Every structure is written in structure tokens, then in C-alpha cells.
Amino acid sequence: MNTKFSNPVLMKEIKLRFRSPKSFVGILFYLAAMSLFVFGFLYLMTTLDAPGTGGGFLNTEESFILFTILTYIQLALVLFITPGLTAGSISSEREKQTLNMLLTTTQTSYQIILGKLLSSIAFLALMIVSSLPIYSLVFLFGGISPAQLALMLFYFLLTTLAIGSVGVMFSTLIRKTAVAMIATYGTMLALTAVTGFLSVFTASLGFAGSSAGPSPMAHFWASINPAVVVASLLSPGSGNILSDMTGIEFPVWIIYLIFYTSLIILSVFIAVKKLRVNMKAGN
Amino acid sequence: MIDIRKLSKSYGSFQALHELDLEIPEGTVFGVVGANGAGKSTTFSILATLLPPSSGDALIGGASVRDSPEEVRRKVGYMPDFFGVYDQLKTEEYLDFYAASYGIALHGRGVLIGQLLELVNLSDKHDVYVDSLSRGMKQRLCLARSLIHDPQVLILDEPASGLDPRARVEMRGIMKRLKEMDKTVLISSHILPELAEMCDEIGVLDRGRLVARNSVREIHSRLKGDRMITVKLNGPSDEAVRFFENRPFVAGIAADPQVREVRFSFSGSEEEQAELLASASAEKFGVRSFSEEETDLEDVFMAITEGGSGQ
Ligand SMILES: Nc1ncnc2c1ncn2[C@@H]1O[C@H](COP(=O)(O)OP(=O)(O)OP(=O)(O)O)[C@@H](O)[C@H]1O
Numbered sequence A: 001m002n003t004k005f006s007n008p009v010l011m012k013e014i015k016l017r018f019r020s021p022k023s024f025v026g027i028l029f030y031l032a033a034m035s036l037f038v039f040g041f042l043y044l045m046t047t048l049d050a051p052g053t054g055g056g057f058l059n060t061e062e063s064f065i066l067f068t069i070l071t072y073i074q075l076a077l078v079l080f081i082t083p084g085l086t087a088g089s090i091s092s093e094r095e096k097q098t099l100n101m102l103l104t105t106t107q108t109s110y111q112i113i114l115g116k117l118l119s120s121i122a123f124l125a126l127m128i129v130s131s132l133p134i135y136s137l138v139f140l141f142g143g144i145s146p147a148q149l150a151l152m153l154f155y156f157l158l159t160t161l162a163i164g165s166v167g168v169m170f171s172t173l174i175r176k177t178a179v180a181m182i183a184t185y186g187t188m189l190a191l192t193a194v195t196g197f198l199s200v201f202t203a204s205l206g207f208a209g210s211s212a213g214p215s216p217m218a219h220f221w222a223s224i225n226p227a228v229v230v231a232s233l234l235s236p237g238s239g240n241i242l243s244d245m246t247g248i249e250f251p252v253w254i255i256y257l258i259f260y261t262s263l264i265i266l267s268v269f270i271a272v273k274k275l276r277v278n279m280k281a282g283n
Numbered sequence B: 001m002i003d004i005r006k007l008s009k010s011y012g013s014f015q016a017l018h019e020l021d022l023e024i025p026e027g028t029v030f031g032v033v034g035a036n037g038a039g040k041s042t043t044f045s046i047l048a049t050l051l052p053p054s055s056g057d058a059l060i061g062g063a064s065v066r067d068s069p070e071e072v073r074r075k076v077g078y079m080p081d082f083f084g085v086y087d088q089l090k091t092e093e094y095l096d097f098y099a100a101s102y103g104i105a106l107h108g109r110g111v112l113i114g115q116l117l118e119l120v121n122l123s124d125k126h127d128v129y130v131d132s133l134s135r136g137m138k139q140r141l142c143l144a145r146s147l148i149h150d151p152q153v154l155i156l157d158e159p160a161s162g163l164d165p166r167a168r169v170e171m172r173g174i175m176k177r178l179k180e181m182d183k184t185v186l187i188s189s190h191i192l193p194e195l196a197e198m199c200d201e202i203g204v205l206d207r208g209r210l211v212a213r214n215s216v217r218e219i220h221s222r223l224k225g226d227r228m229i230t231v232k233l234n235g236p237s238d239e240a241v242r243f244f245e246n247r248p249f250v251a252g253i254a255a256d257p258q259v260r261e262v263r264f265s266f267s268g269s270e271e272e273q274a275e276l277l278a279s280a281s282a283e284k285f286g287v288r289s290f291s292e293e294e295t296d297l298e299d300v301f302m303a304i305t306e307g308g309s310g311q
């Protein structure tokens, strides 16, 4: 392997993670739960269908509902697992007293941070990819296109990377894994619950004032909310509801893309800067 | 090879290092001895680019820890005082990870790792989980790890702490090998005799200052100069006193008839000491035991270095 492109931390972490049976039990459990849900849904929908309405099959609408539910389940999963996987990446090395030896190697800080980030994400990516066969059952019944699925996966990846980067950043800045974990979950909640609240709140302020003009802040808060962007990707019509509320037409996904990309870059940058001490600090 | 210049370090208002100056030539095994909190680990951490100095600088092979820490990392192998290992990695994989971390090409790693494991006597443990190694083995593994990129300088923070006597003897053997490999080694310990066994030169660090520095050879020659010898007897001591009085290099005889023991100081060589023992045991007062009193290395060291460097 070309040493220039190989990442020792990434390779080691992947080796370790997939050596532990915990990872496989986790994925197995997840797939089992998901299969159970999908087949349960299929069973209910096909048996409860009124006779004569093409029973025995899922209609397009039901198929779309299933896809939507699955997508939100996976979104929730990504949001809740990513902080747990990343917030200990650096601080746990500090706690296990292996960090100093890692830092005295000739690896660049960027290599170490990236290795940590990608190895944590790799597990989630595997989880999502392994669920694709179950997911694709939905294709059999129509209602969703493969392009839509691909786009969804891209946004999952973006969201995971962003929250993961924040996790690695906090893990670098904060000595205790537990505290880094809280900070990362806090950020995740801020991006999901708080943005949703702020969006509705700022929009209602706009309505309260007699001038029901456009409310850019409400639009912004909504745009960086993962649930909103997923909704807009699932059914482009939902964008209209938002623009009716805020009076702004600008596509949600562009703002989301820009914001989360910036978040990744900023978090990784800070983590890389703070991983090693500045030898010239001289305090 | 190691050049510490007016190095100071403060933790808040507490000054742990006071303008430390220390130059260590290439190929020297240098021991730093000092009580808990003397500043050993602080100094070593700065040399390992893990801690920024408050003022002053340290050069490793000409590279400044302040200005070019990357270059320093390439030249230094560092073994911290406390360290953990990655559980679930095997010994070989553990070393392989660090080899990769130093950018060593894959095809060369196998042989290198084999050699290092042999150096630290862990060849038979190559396929064992690191977690299951004993503490002494982990310490040796960590030493092998610090050698993986063939650094010119080794900085070992208490490498022999917590080792049993046998493991310490092994560690001494490894240090000899390192010296043969022409490494410059900096070792710390708070036990002087332990360091004296491994080092060429020794410096004493006290509350952030280097208060003494001397070569181990000089310490040893001084130690061997005059030593107290105790002879326990089966027969009466007056006979023994008469015998020892007429021997060369013997002085200051004191006898204790109660416990049948004779003590004196001896200034001859080790060979002459052996001869004395041989001839004494042929006498009819019956030598039960013949022992050389442990001279306090610390006392001798401080005596020689009094008024020397530091302060
Ligand atoms: N991170 C820190 N914050 C504040 N003070 C510190 C810190 N690290 C070390 N010190 C102080 O600096 C002094 C030197 O510590 P250092 O660890 O260098 O000693 P040492 O010689 O290695 O001791 P030991 O034999 O116990 O390992 C001590 O008084 C210690 O309390």
C-alpha cells in the first residue's frame, strides 16, 4: 500500500472496531429490528387493505409512507449514534494514556483527526449500507426513485460527517469523554430541536407584526434542521409549506449543504489546530 | 545531540523548571535522577514536543522543539512514564500500527518488528494480545515501540520503574545494546543505583534545577576506593584481628568479640580483596561470612559533586 495515502489511525480503528463482536451484534440487532418493522408494515398494509382495492400489494402512497418512516428512523439513528461514536475519539486516547505516544509520531494532526473521524463514520456507513436491501424493498412498490434514495444517502453522510466532526472537535478540546459526549449531544439537539423551535418562533414573530413580510431568520433556522431538509427531499412540495410560512423561496437543501459543509470544515480545522500543543505558546 | 538551553517551565504560578542547561553528547546514556516532583517528566515532555516551554529552548540534533517540532519527532523516540496500550491489538499489530504512524513502508515492517521484538526479548509473544502482557513486558514493548523509526535520541521516562530485579537486569542489557547502536539516551529514575547500572553520566535534578552532574565511572571508582568489610567468624575474634592487621590495604580494624565479628576498611582492588578472602578462609579462626558493606551511592555522589555544577 502506498504509505502516502494510507491512514494508520483509520486502518487500526477499523481493524479494532470490526474485531469486536459488539459491532456485529449492533448491526445485526439493527437489521433485525428494521426487517421486523418493514415486514410488519407490509403485512399490515396488505392484509388490512379493503378487498377489491388491489389487496396483496402496497400502493404507491403506502410505499411512500414506508420510505418516509424508514428515512426518519435512520435519520434519528444517525443523529443519536454519531455523537456516541465520535465524542470519545481523542479524549478516550487521553484517558487510556495512549494519546501522548500517538502525538509523538510523525503523523500530521490532520491525518490523526481524519482517521478518527472517518473510522467512526465507517461504522455508521456500514450500518446504513447493510440496510439498503431492506430499504430497496420499497422500490418494488414504487413511490420513490433510486435517485431520491441516493440523494438521501448523501444528506445522511453529510449530516453524519458534520455531527461527527463536532464530536471529534469536542473530544479534542475537552479532556473528559463524558463531557465531550454531552457537548456533542447538546449540539445535535441544538441543530434539530432548537432550530425547529427557533424557526417556528421567529416566523410567528413575523406574523405578530402586522407586516407579514419575509422572515429570513425563520427560513434559515428551518433550513439547517435535518428533519426539514429530509422532508424537502422526500416531497419537494413541502418546500412550499415552508416558503408560505417564511415568505422565502430559496431552496432549503442549498443552505443545508453550505451550512453543514462549513460546520465540517470549521470543526476539523479547530480539532487539527488543537490536537497538539503549540510549542511556541510559552506560557 | 541533546542541547537544553535555559529551559524554564511554569505551571501557573508554580515554576517547575528553572533555566535548565544541559548538553548531552552523541552516544551518551545520560541518567537524570531526582525526587518526585523534581521536574524530570516535565523536562522529558518538553523534549518530546508534548509540552511547550515557558522560556528557553531545547535542541535535538540541531532541531529546536519550539521551531521545528516535526523534525524533533522524527529524531526522538519517547517512552512516557505512564502509558496505556490498545487492547485487542496483538503485539505485532501494535508495533505495526506505530511503524505505519512513522510512515515506514509496509514491506519493511515485518523484519523490523521481528528485530525489535528480539531486542526486547519478546519474540515469543509476537502473537499475543498486548493487553495480556505483564507490566514489565508492556514496558519492554513500549521501549521497542519508541525505537521503531530508528531515532537517534531516546527519551525514556522511568523505563525501569515497577520492574522486578530480573527485568531490571534485562533492561540494563537492552541499554547496552542501545549504546552499541550509538543512540543517545536520556533516562530518568528516582533511584540512583538503578541509573548508575545503566548510564554513562548522571545528573541530579532538584526542584527544577540541575544540582549535580558526573560520570558514572568516577562515581564507581570512588565507590571502589574505600569500602567497609565485615567478616563473621566461627572462632575468637582476637586471632582474626591479628591476622587482618598484617594484611595490605587494611585499616581501621574494629572487633566485636560478642558477636564474633571483625570490621575494617579496605582500599585494595577487587582482585586483592579476593586474595584476602581466600587466605583468611584458610585460617583456623574460621570465616563464616565475608561481606562488603553497601556504600551509600547517593552520599558518594553528592560528596564528589559538591561544589560542582548547578546552584
Ligand atoms: N500539569 C501540571 N499542572 C501543574 N503542575 C504540574 C503539572 N505537571 C507537573 N506539575 C508540577 O511540576 C513539578 C514537576 O513535575 P514532574 O512531573 O516533572 O516531576 P517528576 O520529576 O517527573 O516527578 P516523579 O518522580 O513523581 O515522576 C511537580 O511539582 C508537579 O506538581
Ligand SMILES: [Mg+2]
Pocket (backbone or CB within 6 Å): B040, B041, B042, B081, B157
Ligand atoms: Mg515523572
